[in-house]
Amino acid sequence: MTLKLFAKEQWLTTLEGLKESYKIFVPVRDGDFHTFMPLDEGKKPDFDYPNTRLSPKSLIYPQSERIFEYSLDESAPDAHILKETEKDYSPRAIVGIRPCDAHAFKIVELNFDSPEYKDPWWVQRYESTVLIGLGCNDPVSTCFCTSVGGGPFDEDGLDVILYDLGESYLAKGLTDKGEDFLAKAKGRTKADDASIKRAEELAKSASDKISVNVPVDRLKDKVINELFAASFWEEVAFSCINCGTCTYLCPTCWCFDIQDEVIGKEGDRIKNWDSCMFPLFTLHGSGHNPRDNKFQRVRQRFMHKLKYYVDKYDNGVQCSGCGRCVRYCPVNIDIREVCKLMNSYRSD
Amino acid sequence: MVTYTDEIRKTAKKLLEDKTVDVFIGYKKGTVPMMNEPVLVSDADKADTLYWDSFCGLNLCNYLTKRTDRIGILATGCNSRNIVTHIIENQIKRDQLYIVGIPCTGMIDHRAVLRAVKEREILEVTENGDSFTVKGNDFNETFDKKEYLQANCKTCTHRNPVEYDEVIGTPFEEQEVSEAYRDVEKIKGMASDKKWDFFTQMISNCIRCYACRNACPLCYCPTCFVDESGPQWVGKSIDPTDTMTFHILRAYHCAGRCTDCGACERACPVGIPVRQFTRKLNKDVFDLFKWEAGLSLDERPPLDVYRPDDYNDFIR
Numbered sequence: 293m294t295l296k297l298f299a300k301e302q303w304l305t306t307l308e309g310l311k312e313s314y315k316i317f318v319p320v321r322d323g324d325f326h327t328f329m330p331l332d333e334g335k336k337p338d339f340d341y342p343n344t345r346l347s348p349k350s351l352i353y354p355q356s357e358r359i360f361e362y363s364l365d366e367s368a369p370d371a372h373i374l375k376e377t378e379k380d381y382s383p384r385a386i387v388g389i390r391p392c393d394a395h396a397f398k399i400v401e402l403n404f405d406s407p408e409y410k411d412p413w414w415v416q417r418y419e420s421t422v423l424i425g426l427g428c429n430d431p432v433s434t435c436f437c438t439s440v441g442g443g444p445f446d447e448d449g450l451d452v453i454l455y456d457l458g459e460s461y462l463a464k465g466l467t468d469k470g471e472d473f474l475a476k477a478k479g480r481t482k483a484d485d486a487s488i489k490r491a492e493e494l495a496k497s498a499s500d501k502i503s504v505n506v507p508v509d510r511l512k513d514k515v516i517n518e519l520f521a522a523s524f525w526e527e528v529a530f531s532c533i534n535c536g537t538c539t540y541l542c543p544t545c546w547c548f549d550i551q552d553e554v555i556g557k558e559g560d561r562i563k564n565w566d567s568c569m570f571p572l573f574t575l576h577g578s579g580h581n582p583r584d585n586k587f588q589r590v591r592q593r594f595m596h597k598l599k600y601y602v603d604k605y606d607n608g609v610q611c612s613g614c615g616r617c618v619r620y621c622p623v624n625i626d627i628r629e630v631c632k633l634m635n636s637y638r639s640d
Numbered sequence: 641m642v643t644y645t646d647e648i649r650k651t652a653k654k655l656l657e658d659k660t661v662d663v664f665i666g667y668k669k670g671t672v673p674m675m676n677e678p679v680l681v682s683d684a685d686k687a688d689t690l691y692w693d694s695f696c697g698l699n700l701c702n703y704l705t706k707r708t709d710r711i712g713i714l715a716t717g718c719n720s721r722n723i724v725t726h727i728i729e730n731q732i733k734r735d736q737l738y739i740v741g742i743p744c745t746g747m748i749d750h751r752a753v754l755r756a757v758k759e760r761e762i763l764e765v766t767e768n769g770d771s772f773t774v775k776g777n778d779f780n781e782t783f784d785k786k787e788y789l790q791a792n793c794k795t796c797t798h799r800n801p802v803e804y805d806e807v808i809g810t811p812f813e814e815q816e817v818s819e820a821y822r823d824v825e826k827i828k829g830m831a832s833d834k835k836w837d838f839f840t841q842m843i844s845n846c847i848r849c850y851a852c853r854n855a856c857p858l859c860y861c862p863t864c865f866v867d868e869s870g871p872q873w874v875g876k877s878i879d880p881t882d883t884m885t886f887h888i889l890r891a892y893h894c895a896g897r898c899t900d901c902g903a904c905e906r907a908c909p910v911g912i913p914v915r916q917f918t919r920k921l922n923k924d925v926f927d928l929f930k931w932e933a934g935l936s937l938d939e940r941p942p943l944d945v946y947r948p949d950d951y952n953d954f955i956r
Contacts, residue, residue: 322845324751324911342761345910346847355847356877432761434672531678533702536849537909551876564876567849572867622851622907623698624670624677 294465294474295483302479303339303461307331307387309478314385314422317351319344328386339388339456342432343614347543348386348393349400352417353565355540359413360561364554374561381416385473387424392435394423394449395442396543396612402605403546413563422469425450426461429494431502434615436628439506441608444498455491462491506628507635508609511602518639519599520591528630529590531623536567538617538625539593544610547573568592594630644692644742647808651740652712656684661712661738665700666690673762674750678703693767694748694785699903701725701857704732711737716744718792718901720801721934722857725897728937731860741801743811745785746793747902748772751911753788757781792902792915795820802935821923827916839884839917845910846883848876852914853890855907858897865889891917896925896943897933 298306307316311331318337320329325345329335360374397418404414428435428444437443447453451470455462462483465471474480539545549566552559566573569590574583583589601610611627618626652664667676669691676696680703681687692714700713701722711732715723720741726732754762757774764775773782797820800811819825827835850866853859866874866886874889875882891914898918905915925931929942946955 324755342759356879430761433763527680530680530703531698533698533851533854533907535851535854535907536847537851537907540847540849541909549876553875553877562877564878570850570867571863572869575869619672620909622855622909624672624675626671629671 294463294471295488296463296465296474296477296480297483297487298461298463298477298480300458300460304337306477306479307337310385310473310476313476314383314473317348317384317386319388328389337388339426341388342428342430343390343393343616345616345620346541347396347614347616348389349396349543351384351386352397352421353400353404353414353546355565357413357563358560359550359563362559362561363557364559365557377560379413379416381420384417384421385424386421388426388454389423389450390428390614391425391444391446391448391450391453392437392442392612392614393543394425395437395446396449396614397423398449399544399601399607399610399612400546402607422451422473423449424463424470424473425453427453427455427495427498429456429498431498432615433504434618435502435613436504436506436615437613438499438502439504440508440611440613442612443495444502445495455494457487457490457494460487462487464491504628506613506631508598508602508631510635511598511609511631512606514599514634514637515639516595516599516603519634519637520595522634522637522639524633524637525587525591528594528625528633529587532569532586532590532625533623534569534571534586534589535622536565536569537620537622538627539567539569540565541616541620543612543614543616544597549573568596590625594627594634597627598631598634644808645690648690648692648714648740648742649687651806651808652681652690653684653687655712655738655740656681656687660710662709664690664712665703666714667692667696667700670695673765674748674753692742694746694772695750695765697747697790697903697906698855699857699901702855702903704737705857705860706731707736709736713737713739714742715739715801715804716742717796717798717800717802718744718899720803721798721899721932722901724803724934724937725899725941726857728934728941729897734937737805739801739804741804741807741811743801743807743809744793744796744799746789746796746799747906748785748788749790750906753783756783756788790902790906791913792900792905796900798899798932798935803937821919823916824920824923827920839887840880842916843883843887843912844880846878846887846912847910848878848883848886849909851907851909852904852912855903856894857901857903858894859890887914887917891921894918895921896929896931896941898922899933 316331317328318331319326319341320335321338326341327344328348358377361377362374363371404411431444447466451467453464465474547566548563551562575581597610655661664681668679668689670676674695678698699719701719727734760776762774762776766773770785771782772785795817797814874885931942
C-alpha cells in the first residue's frame with residue numbers, strides 16, 4: 293500500500309502525463325450538472341463536485357452498445373454471420389469516481405461476471421479500467437452509503453483512493469492496478485505523517501456527517517412471498533409515472549435489451565439499457581404482460597434491489613446508497629422509505 | 641400559498657367523510673427539499689397528510705386516466721385545463737370529479753434556486769408569502785418568489801382554475817404578459833440549419849427515460865408509438881435520430897392540447913427544456929385558431945373538428 297501526495301496545482305499536469313498510459317475520464321461540469329468526460333475534450337475537470345448526475349456505469353456498460361454486425365446480402369460469403377464489433381479495451385482510468393459508484397461496480401460484478409455466465413464486454417471493459425476514487429469530504433443529505441455497506445471513504449472496488457486535503461491529494465494505492473497507476477504518476481511526493489493524520493480525520497468526520505440510517509438488517513429474514521404480497525405496494529406506487537429516471541441514473545441497475553437494427557443490408561445487434569419501470573420490459577409476444585400494472589413494476593424494482601438480490605447473492609442489497617433516485621425521481625418515490633417499509637414488514 | 645394546506649385538508653376530510661368522493665388526490669410533503677409527492681387519500685383520517693406549497697409541480701391530472709371511482713382532486717389553472725382536456729378526450733367523466741380549485745401564484749423553479757445558491761446543498765426551503773428562504777449548512781438566503789418561478793408560470797395567463805366545484809382561497813386577477821413567446825420567436829428567427837443545431841444540442845443529453853412523456857397528462861396512450869414493436873417505428877438506442885424522432889413526434893401529439901403546465905420540463909432528470917417543442921405548437925394553434933387548450937368543456941379542440949368553412953383548401 294503506497295501513500296503519496298500530489299499538489300493540487302500540479303494535479304492536471306500529472307493527469308496529462310498519464311494520458312500516454314491511460315484514456316483518462318474526469319468529472320466535468322456540463323450545464324447544471326457534472327458528468328465524466330475524457331480529459332482530452334477541452335473541458336476543465338472539476339473535482340470539487342458532489343457527484344455526477346448520471347452514474348459512471350455507462351463507462352463500463354454503455355447505454356447503447358453495438359455488440360455484433362452482420363450482412364443480409366445473400367451474395368456475400370458471410371451473409372447472416374454475426375461478427376463481433378471491434379472494441380477498444382485499451383487501459384482507462386476513471387479519476388475522481390465516488391466510493392459509492394465504485395462499490396456499485398462490485399455489486400453488479402456478481403451479475404455480469406459469475407462462474408456460470410460472463411458478459412464479455414462488461415468484463416473486459418471493467419478489467420481494463422482503473423478506478424481512482426475521490427473520498428467524499430462532504431456527503432450530501434441524500435447519501436446513505438453507510439447503511440448499505442459502504443462509506444464516504446470506502447475502498448471496496450477502488451484501485452486508488454484520494455483524500456482531498458485542501459491544497460493536495462493524498463493518494464493511497466489499494467490494488468496492483470492502482471499501484472501501477474501511482475508509479476506512473478509524475479509529481480508525487482511521499483506522504484508525511486501530518487497529511488496521513490489529516491486524511492484519517494477527514495474520513496471520520498465525513499462518516500459522522502451521514503446521519504441517515506436506512507435499516508436493511510431484516511430483509512434477508514423476510515419471506516419472499518409475504519413481502520411480494522405486502523399491502524403497501526399500491527400506496528408506494530401511486531405517484532410513480534413509470535419513467536426510467538431511477539433505473540437509468542442508478543449505478544447498480546443492470547438490465548438490458550437486445551435489438552437488431554438494419555439499414556439496407558447491413559445490420560447491427562445492439563445492447564441497450566432497459567428499465568423494469570417500462571411496461572414493454574415484460575411484454576410477451578402473445579400480448580400478455582405479467583407486469584401489466586404499475587404497482588407490479590414498482591414492486592419489481594424494489595424487490596429486486598432489496599430482496600431477490602439479497603437472497604440470491606448473500607452480498608447485501610443491490611444499492612450503493614448514492615441517492616440519485618431519491619434526488620431526481622420526478623415524483624419523490626424514496627427508496628429509503630420503501631426500504632424501511634420492507635425491512636419492518638410483518639404480515640398478519 | 642402555504643396557507644392553502646389547512647384549507648385543503650379540511651376540504652378533503654369533509655369530502656371523504658360525507659362520501660362526496662371515494663378518494664382525494666393531492667400532494668404530500670416530500671422527503672427532499674423542493675419536492676412534493678402526489679398522493680391518493682382514501683381515508684378521511686389521513687387527510688392531514690395533504691400539503692401545499694410552491695413545489696407541487698407534477699400535474700395531478702396524470703392520475704385520473706380511466707379511473708372508475710369518484711375523485712376529489714386539487715386543480716390549479718393549468719391542472720384544471722388538463723382535467724378539462726381529459727374530460728373532452730373521454731379519459732374521465734366530469735360527474736366522477738369533485739374539483740377543488742386553487743388560484744395559483746406559480747411554482748418555483750427548483751433548478752433556478754439551486755443555481756442561486758451556487759449549487760450548495762439545500763436542506764430546507766420555507767415559504768413566506770411572496771418570498772422564500774433557503775437554508776443549508778452554512779447559508780440562509782431569502783429570495784423573491786416572483787423571480788424564481790418556473791418559466792411556464794412566469795408567462796401563465798390562466799392561474800385561476802377554469803373548471804371547479806369549489807375554490808380554496810380567492811381567485812385573483814390574471815397577470816398581463818407581454819411577449820410571452822419571445823423564446824419561440826428567437827428560434828423562429830434562426831436559419832434552418834441553426835434551428836436544427838439548436839434542437840440537436842438541446843436534446844443531446846437525453847437518456848430516453850421518458851420522464852417528460854410520462855409526466856405529461858396528455859400522454860395517456862395505452863401504447864406509446866415509441867413502445868410499439870410490430871412495427872417498431874423508433875429505435876431503442878440513444879442514436880440521435882431516434883431520440884429526435886421521439887421528441888418531435890411526441891410534441892406534435894400535443895398540438896392544441898398542451899396547457900404549458902411545465903411538468904415535462906420539471907421532470908427531466910437532465911434538465912432538457914422540452915417545452916421549446918410544445919410552445920411553438922401552442923403559439924401556432926393560438927395564432928391560427930385562437931385556441932388555448934382546456935378552457936371549455938363545450939368546445940372541441942381545433943385538431944379534432946372539421947369545419948366546412950376551413951380556410952385550408954386541402955381539407956375541403
